[in-house]
Amino acid sequence: MIDAVDRLLELALSRGAAAAEVYAEQSVTRRVKVFRGAVEELTSARRKGVGLRVFQEGSVGYAYASDLADESLREIVDMALANARVADHDPDSVLPAPREAPAAVEVYDPGLDQATDEQRIDLALAVERAALGADPRIKSVDESAYADGDAQVFIANSGGVRGQFREGHCYAYAYVLGEQDGQIETGLSFTVGRKPADLDPQGCGVEAATRAVELLGATKPKTTRTTVVLDPFVSASFFGVLSSALTAEAVQKGRSLFAGRIGEQVAGPGVTLTDDGIHPDGLASAPFDGEGVPCRRTPLIADGVLQGFLYNVRTGHRDGRDSTGNGVRGSYQSMPGVGPTNLVLSGPQVPLAELIGGIEHGVLVTNAIGIHSGANPVSGEFSVGISGLLIEAGRVGQPVHEVTMAGDIVSMLRSIVALGDDARWVPGGSVLTPSVVIEGVSIGGA
Amino acid sequence: MQLDDLTADLLGATIRRALRHGGDFAEVFAEDRRSLGLSLEDRRLERAAGGRESGFGVRLTSGERTYYSYSDDLSETDLQRAADAVSAALRGGAGGAPVTNLGAVAAARGTAVVAVPPAAVATDVKAALLRAADDAARAADPAVSQVIAGYLESRQRLLVANSLGALVADDRTRVRFTVNVVARRDGVIQTGYESLGKSLGFEILDEDVAQSLARAAAGKAVTMLDARPAPTGPMAVVMGNGFGGTLFHEACGHGLEADGIAKGSSIYEGRMGDLVASAIVNAYDDGAIAGEWGSAAVDDEGAPTQHTVVIEQGRLRGFLYDGLRARDKGVAQTGNGRRQSFRHVPIPRMTTTCIAPGEASVDDIVAATDHGFYAKSLAGGQVEPASGNFVFGVAEGYLIEHGRVTAPLRGATLVGNGIDVLKSIDMIASDFEVKSGICGKDGQAVPVGTGQATLRIAAMTVGGTG
Numbered sequence: 001m002i003d004a005v006d007r008l009l010e011l012a013l014s015r016g017a018a019a020a021e022v023y024a025e026q027s028v029t030r031r032v033k034v035f036r037g038a039v040e041e042l043t044s045a046r047r048k049g050v051g052l053r054v055f056q057e058g059s060v061g062y063a064y065a066s067d068l069a070d071e072s073l074r075e076i077v078d079m080a081l082a083n084a085r086v087a088d089h090d091p092d093s094v095l096p097a098p099r100e101a102p103a104a105v106e107v108y109d110p111g112l113d114q115a116t117d118e119q120r121i122d123l124a125l126a127v128e129r130a131a132l133g134a135d136p137r138i139k140s141v142d143e144s145a146y147a148d149g150d151a152q153v154f155i156a157n158s159g160g161v162r163g164q165f166r167e168g169h170c171y172a173y174a175y176v177l178g179e180q181d182g183q184i185e186t187g188l189s190f191t192v193g194r195k196p197a198d199l200d201p202q203g204c205g206v207e208a209a210t211r212a213v214e215l216l217g218a219t220k221p222k223t224t225r226t227t228v229v230l231d232p233f234v235s236a237s238f239f240g241v242l243s244s245a246l247t248a249e250a251v252q253k254g255r256s257l258f259a260g261r262i263g264e265q266v267a268g269p270g271v272t273l274t275d276d277g278i279h280p281d282g283l284a285s286a287p288f289d290g291e292g293v294p295c296r297r298t299p300l301i302a303d304g305v306l307q308g309f310l311y312n313v314r315t316g317h318r319d320g321r322d323s324t325g326n327g328v329r330g331s332y333q334s335m336p337g338v339g340p341t342n343l344v345l346s347g348p349q350v351p352l353a354e355l356i357g358g359i360e361h362g363v364l365v366t367n368a369i370g371i372h373s374g375a376n377p378v379s380g381e382f383s384v385g386i387s388g389l390l391i392e393a394g395r396v397g398q399p400v401h402e403v404t405m406a407g408d409i410v411s412m413l414r415s416i417v418a419l420g421d422d423a424r425w426v427p428g429g430s431v432l433t434p435s436v437v438i439e440g441v442s443i444g445g446a
Numbered sequence: 447m448q449l450d451d452l453t454a455d456l457l458g459a460t461i462r463r464a465l466r467h468g469g470d471f472a473e474v475f476a477e478d479r480r481s482l483g484l485s486l487e488d489r490r491l492e493r494a495a496g497g498r499e500s501g502f503g504v505r506l507t508s509g510e511r512t513y514y515s516y517s518d519d520l521s522e523t524d525l526q527r528a529a530d531a532v533s534a535a536l537r538g539g540a541g542g543a544p545v546t547n548l549g550a551v552a553a554a555r556g557t558a559v560v561a562v563p564p565a566a567v568a569t570d571v572k573a574a575l576l577r578a579a580d581d582a583a584r585a586a587d588p589a590v591s592q593v594i595a596g597y598l599e600s601r602q603r604l605l606v607a608n609s610l611g612a613l614v615a616d617d618r619t620r621v622r623f624t625v626n627v628v629a630r631r632d633g634v635i636q637t638g639y640e641s642l643g644k645s646l647g648f649e650i651l652d653e654d655v656a657q658s659l660a661r662a663a664a665g666k667a668v669t670m671l672d673a674r675p676a677p678t679g680p681m682a683v684v685m686g687n688g689f690g691g692t693l694f695h696e697a698c699g700h701g702l703e704a705d706g707i708a709k710g711s712s713i714y715e716g717r718m719g720d721l722v723a724s725a726i727v728n729a730y731d732d733g734a735i736a737g738e739w740g741s742a743a744v745d746d747e748g749a750p751t752q753h754t755v756v757i758e759q760g761r762l763r764g765f766l767y768d769g770l771r772a773r774d775k776g777v778a779q780t781g782n783g784r785r786q787s788f789r790h791v792p793i794p795r796m797t798t799t800c801i802a803p804g805e806a807s808v809d810d811i812v813a814a815t816d817h818g819f820y821a822k823s824l825a826g827g828q829v830e831p832a833s834g835n836f837v838f839g840v841a842e843g844y845l846i847e848h849g850r851v852t853a854p855l856r857g858a859t860l861v862g863n864g865i866d867v868l869k870s871i872d873m874i875a876s877d878f879e880v881k882s883g884i885c886g887k888d889g890q891a892v893p894v895g896t897g898q899a900t901l902r903i904a905a906m907t908v909g910g911t912g
Binding site (some may be wrong): 035038039040041042043044045046047048049051060061062063064065066067072075076079082083084085086087088090117139140142177183184185186220223252253254255257333334335369370376378379380381382383384385387401402403404405406407408442443444445446 | 484487488490491492493494495496497498499500501510511512513514515516517518519520524531532535569570572573591592628630634635636637676678679680709710711713789791827828829830832833835836837838839856857858859861862863907908909910911
């Protein structure tokens with residue numbers, strides 16, 4: 001692969017690119033889904049591909065291919081150059097200089113590839129078994145799966161940046177249906193790690209089952225304004241959506257509700273949000289980002305005060321500063337954008353039981369749907385569907401569903417009054433967050 | 447090796463190899479996809495990216511089990527390796543289902559003719575449309591502060607061969623144009639979105655089309671600047687046409703996909719013939735509507751697409767099947783076996799899902815509503831098929847008072863349960879329209895359409911901030 005990377009870089013420069021960058025990846029992924037004690041689907045895959053970014057007369061063009069034969073490489077050089085001709089001049093599109101060493105973070109564990117297919121199947125089965133055995137009201141485990149990926153990433157640019165690393169991860173999850181008196185409620189849980197031995201299939205299955213069963217008997221609560229406790233799953237989704245407004249790209253393009261607010265109190269006192277690209281436990285950690293810039297830790301909100309934004313090379317150049325190592329890529333098929341790595345929400349933490357004990361009326365929100373369609377990171381407005389448990393006189397009780405929760409993100413952040421002591425990693429966006437207590441939130445029900 | 451080099455002999459040998467230790471069915475799906483995406487933001491064409499990917503997947507099924515292996519190397523070695531990987535799961539078995547010999551490749555009969563292949567049009571012509579959209583949106587109102595316009599074209603050539611003797615080729619061209627407008631006034635920010643997507647060529651676009659999409663998106667964003675917070679609670683909801691079809695897609699469509707039915711995780715399981723909607727509701731899925739974004743001549747298993755009635759006068763009449771679930775149930779495939787790419791197994795998916803139009807006019811419906819919420823355009827949603835609970839965001843909403851559309855309302859979400867909501871549909875207008883979108887399920891994104899006329903739901907929960 002590294003050979004194809006070098007050939008492509010050379011070819012781009014020899015065919016007229018003023019500067020060029022090649023990003024390549026090669027991976028093996030495996031997935032097993034089980035249903036009712038048997039394998040439902042077993043997938044194994046090999047994937048490779050290369051993306052080329054060329055810079056010519058101040059414009060950028062991009063092209064990619066999965067075929068690494070010479071003819072295909074020539075084709076993408078021509079395509080990238082043609083795309084650069086149509087793109088507008090962009091004085092900020094530049095390559096990063098080779099300055100610093102990649103971050104020292106280990107993101108591959110050889111234990112990943114020592115696992116056998118039988119062990120992978122057993123893990124998925126163990127998750128399903130744990131969920132089914134957790135409660136007689138579990139109707140079925142709609143999905144129970146194990147998946148892993150072992151990828152190698154390469155980058156080289158004409159300015160001398162060169163690097164490669166190997167990344168591995170695995171996870172298992174269960175999506176469980178509980179049933180009582182004809183009512184069905186669902187529960188989801190994950191377990192993630194660098195190798196199968198890191199996973200907790202029993203805990204995952206039981207938690208998914210518990211999350212479904214505790215909602216059985218749910219009713220619609222009255223429409224009101226109340227205190228909500230977002231559990232880590234729900235909190236992670238919210239901060240995931242919010243993070244797009246914390247990129248320099250959103251700020252520079254006039255679509256961030258945080259623009260011009262650095263130094264202002266944007267969240268409740270004590271609330272600290274950090275983008276941590278080198279957290280040893282974060283699945284989005286890496287030695288360098290999609291442009292070869294070393295990953296690092298970037299404070300976004302400290303004690304409720306907005307500290308700064310996430311940058312890639314281009315948005316950094318525009319503001320006269322360095323990239324924060326947030327030049328993210330979806331795959332070799334996409335140009336680097338700007339986005340979070342691992343988001344870590346921290347602050348003074350209070351035992352969860354104590355927090356709930358102090359709430360007279362409220363809702364413990366354990367599930368939110370429609371966050372991606374219902375939360376608008378540009379306007380800051382959100383309105384989502386939730387389910388959870390009512391809190392009355394400091395006790396968690398009656399489950400509720402078909403409820404909406406609405407507000408605006410900034411008011412909600414400012415109304416965060418406490419954080420729980422139950423911080424955990426939630427995959428998807430890779431967020432480390434505890435439960436979050438927010439006052440004065442509108443909920444809509446009957 | 448290229449897609450065209452895959453001979454019937456090689457495909458047949460791969461299928462036999464996959465089945466050599468057992469199994470009921472084997473398939474090879476190969477594709478070659480070229481795409482180009484352009485995007486404009488901040489008045490500049492800043493992303494011009496294209497590429498080509500090709501690859502194949504070998505699938506083996508045995509009872510309810512599926513084994514899949516894919517690679518992006520279209521080589522004989524990798525085809526053998528993939529066949530070995532799937533057959534290894536059944537090693538020790540005595541040999542699988544007989545394999546029907548593959549004949550000549552049957553080219554799928556296209557649903558529409560591509561008049562202007564996008565690849566034949568110069569890239570700067572496409573870029574000019576984005577600039578025209580940008581100018582039109584900015585000229586529409588001084589409050590417009592940002593325009594993000596996108597152009598996407600793709601040509602996917604595919605070949606599917608299976609042990610039942612199918613050997614089908616398809617050639618799909620899709621073009622999509624999107625405009626997102628941000629408007630800002632006195633510290634309030636709102637967005638508006640419009641799109642046009644078809645399984646057709648560049649003939650669907652010109653400067654007029656680009657400008658009118660841009661003006662419509664700008665209109666939405668600017669109108670919403672004056673919006674006040676939406677109310678909260680149950681009320682009558684008038685759902686707009688086109689994007690309003692997201693209602694049916696989320697509230698019902700996902701629950702009709704046969705994988706959920708087979709697993710008992712859909713509320714529609716065991717309810718065939720039951721009244722699941724108001725008697726005025728007739729609904730169907732149609733993957734064969736000529737040129738629609740969600741259409742194709744065949745699905746991703748090579749089965750012809752079709753018009754499938756799912757609800758007739760409120761009664762449940764049909765489910766959406768892929769090959770695996772159809773064979774398992776002993777029913778006919780409905781052409782709904784779809785996949786994002788060769789990297790995914792086909793699963794039952796909607797194509798263009800529609801509620802048939804009625805005879806009322808939109809004015810009649812509004813006039814008949816004393817107090818309610820007019821959800822003119824929806825932003826997308828999500829459903830839990832097992833419970834039928836769904837939610838979707840409203841992109842453009844208004845208050846209805848005394849039979850008249852009055853103030854714009856912002857920040858609303860609609861929540862409800864599929865069957866409850868379908869049963870409360872009490873008026874359907876005649877202004878039927880299909881809109882294009884992307885639907886995600888099991889980590890696979892596929893192009894879909896929603897078709898609907900304006901309709902009224904007697905009561906559902908609106909979640910606003912007012």
